[in-house]
Amino acid sequence: MVNSKGFKENDVSTNKKFTFNLKLYTMIIALVGIWIIFAIATKGDFLTSRNMSNLFRQMVSTAVLAIGMVFVIIAGQIDLSVGSLLGLTGGIAAIANVWFHFNGILSIIIALAVGLILGAWNGWWVAYKNVPSFIVTLAGMLVFRGILIGITNGYTIAPLSNDFQFIGQAYLTPVSGYLLGIIVLLVGAYTTYSQRKSKIKYGLEVSPSYLDIAKIILMVVLIGLFVFTLNSYNGIPFSVLILAILAAIFTYIASKTVFGRRVYALGGNIEAAKLSGINVKKITLILFAINGLLAAVSGVVLTSTLNAGSTSAGQNAELDAIAACVIGGASLSGGVGSVIGAIIGALVMASINNGMSLLNSAPFWQYVVKGLILLIAVYIDAASKNKE
């Protein structure tokens, strides 16, 4: 454990990468624990490839919301409007497609544009008019839901055209699934290699090569298992592919880009961020706009999966998204959180929904269990911090 500079790895207890990994590992262990419990309780039904495929499809809409939400939370804000916005944009897409006979692509583009604009609207009030985000988005939650009920007249709008249904219901062919897996692996291996090379170029310490090799082997196993499981049913669901792409893009933004760094800084101490020359207003506006856009993506996927737009779509979804972020290690006081964490949090929530439905337990139990899991997750995090 002692590296060349003479201090133990443990010293770096607040090293971002390190704590991030520690949190990530505990979360993954918790997730595996939940899966094992359900696997036993359902006598293996939970782990069938069919159910896994369903589980991943069910998590998409919460996970996409959580990706946007985690940025907002890291910046020290909150967005309560995304559930209603999900419903509204899904409804608009459905109306465009079903009532006005626009093709799927155009309907989706309209919905995404609306999401982006309404997200920016939220952001503008928060950033430039200094209204607290809790209030702005609480208002948005009411207004957006109201508009949805107004424009749909309370009707459920169905059925969608085929090119729209595609998003939520299509699967990749097994061959393209494997191909995709291989491409991801190659990219992963290449970045590991090039990071190593760059470290050597700058004369920095490199981790021992067996660690890098172990990392790559782990990637091979996980991706292989993932693709194999989904391929044994219908193949990788197209909506899951969308989620994976969004996850990759936003992980990259959060951890690797200038923009990401600034979001963390903003949430950590807005005054210091300002004095460091960061345009906090602009970043806040962009964050809410992105969040609106992702709510629309989520709305489109959900509408397509259900093959219908309805007035109740996305009700309470914002709370699931916030819970996912927090289970995934984000802190509501800002400055802390990760995209991967939020997605795993969403997977935890979806697993509970899915597993308990398999067990035919009454819906009220799902609420109780999800609530308690949220509480325990945050408690464990807080307790481990106190011990430091």
Next chain:
Amino acid sequence: MGDFILEMKNITKEFSGVKALDNVNLKVKKGEIHGLCGENGAGKSTLMKILSGVYPHGTFSGEIIFDGRELKLNNIKDAEDAGIGIIYQELSLVKELSVSENIFIGNEPNKNGIIDFDRMYYETKILLDKLNLNINPNVPVKNLGIGQQQLVEIAKALSKNVSLLILDEPTSSLTDADVEILFKILRQLKDNGVTCIYISHKLNEVMEITDRITVQRDGKTVGSEDTKNLTESEIIKMMVGRELTNLFPKEEHQIGKEILEVKNFSVYDSKSSSKKIVDNVSFTLKEGEILGIAGLIGAGRTELVSSIFGSYQGKHEGEIYLEGKKINIRNPDEALNYGIAMVPEDRKGQGLINILSVRNNMTLSNIESYKNNFGSVDENKEIVDVKKYIEMLKIKVSHFDLAVKNLSGGNQQKVVLAKNLLRNPKILILDEPTRGIDVGAKYEIYKLIYELVKSGISIIMVSSELPEVIGLSDRIVVMHEGKKKGEFVNKDVTQEMIMECAIGGK
């Protein structure tokens, strides 16, 4: 002198494997003012946090004997109940609450649980009068300058009836006049039998006020001695481990043509837009010049420089010319783009992002410059720079990805400095740059300032430490109640001349 009121024996405290304190012993006699000296990161604050219950019993090894009994503290309240009060190095006031609410937080005067605001106001007023502090007890703390906040912090400690008072760098943002008042109060306390532990990097103060001094180095006790048997340079030698003859390494540097001109500059209060805090100030700055700005707390120095930098909330008027061209700075981003950087006065509130790492803090301002073709941050290039500055400024930190809140106060200050240097400014504004920094590190920073001016950077330095202003500056502007009272070319200038000007005389 009587017995020891306090004995800390063989105290060892580790932070995940690193020893911040290594078998430290401290003995304090009843009724004395005991100085605690040591470089940044020597472990002074850590030791005091143990004594005041921040790090409870069981999180360290060793024992504390206080007033003849072994002390096992579980929290801060326990320490307060035992009669130990502390003024922390970093301000710990609730910004949104009023002065009086802050002072009486935790023991509000009340009748059946209902706060007696009138009594609270009245008692606050008495305390503030003692400190010669003329502020309304009802104003929120966030409206006060940092020096006034420090005085409020002192008042808060005084409001509790303590038998041992710990002062961890109480004067780091006080001017000399305020320090005198504080000393008067400390002497009164001493006459009443209160014991004090006094931590400061200002050795002249330590020499003046303390009876006995203990020096710490690298988490170990170097020794204790009666103050009257010591000289400043002997303390320095114990602290640093070597002789340090000249505190101000004055170096020749070329002063070039004029780079900045500030003309008829006025700043209005951010709360009431009719009140002028800076009134019609003009000055110039030349290439490679160090311009000192002296004055008392409340003279408007911080408001002046932070308005120039674009970070002050209140309105301002007047003109700024950079290299002859008129410029208009509306926010720090624009200032930085013009090549003007600033190290702010309030390190914790404005300088640092506590929960982020040393690395992320350092590169916050110049992060754009590590952007590679994919729009991402080239972390390796970044780390190379971070390591370079950690070495150059001798920042004591076990790893650059440690959260900055875990650093000692002085090392935090160096991180803020590094952040601004990484931005490669043409003009660097330093607002109290050596606040809370030890003599050795100060020397390093002064040397660095000379390196900077030699490479053509111009410096505006606001400082309440007159020796520093005089020891470093090429020219000195003195402010009094928002107005420019005088300007001195630094030749045969004495502290008295500056002081007289600063209090409005002359």
